[in-house]
Amino acid sequence: MNSLNPHHVARSVSNLEETIQWYQEKLGFTATLRRELPQFSTRQAFLELNGFRIEVFERENSARTYPSPVNVPDDLLAQGYKHIAFAVNDIDAIATELKQRNVEIALEPVADEELGFTVCFIKDNSGNLIELVQELNTL
Structure with a gap:
């Protein structure tokens, strides 16, 4: 393994x-x-x-098994794979750049002290969530 x-x-x-x-x-x-x-x-x-x-x-003829989540917490109502996560160095700068590229921000950057990182969620063109993660010690 x-x-x-x-x-x-x-x-x-x-x-x-x-x-x-x-x-x-x-x-x-x-x-x-x-x-x-x-x-x-x-x-x-x-x-x-x-x-x-x-x-x-x-x-051909494929269909979404559950609707695109309206917000991040609602995504947890559907079981299965949830999202892709990418580590980033400057989450605020990346969120700003993505907004300029007309990317939908599902959750603005928010620090989670217990987890030790800041997260931000965006949606791709199909409504799939993508998480951006920055370790708090790099802020």
């Missing part, structure tokens, strides 16, 4: 091209692979940033 290392997270989306464009323009990801999987009526892409990969699928 010592060889377990994070490789990627996967998301199913309604529009592959819009999702690729959003992650490239808003967060700086690069599309490293695009392909058709006709046997599954699916298109696939890998996006990468700083060694982290997001695998994105668009399948």
Whole structure:
């Protein structure tokens, strides 16, 4: 088990091209692979940033299993995978830059002394939550 290392997270989306464009323009990801999987009526892409990969699928007739959360606490009403989290060095500066890029902020930066970090949540083009985390000792 010592060889377990994070490789990627996967998301199913309604529009592959819009999702690729959003992650490239808003967060700086690069599309490293695009392909058709006709046997599954699916298109696939890998996006990468700083060694982290997001695998994105668009399948014909797919549907969201639960609605996009209205706010961060409401997301906890649906069980299952919740969000991607990225460590950042300056959460306030990144939140400001993301607002300038018209990214929806779901939760403004807030410090959690007990956890030892500041968090901020944004939503991608499909309404999926993305958490930004800054350790309090780097503020």
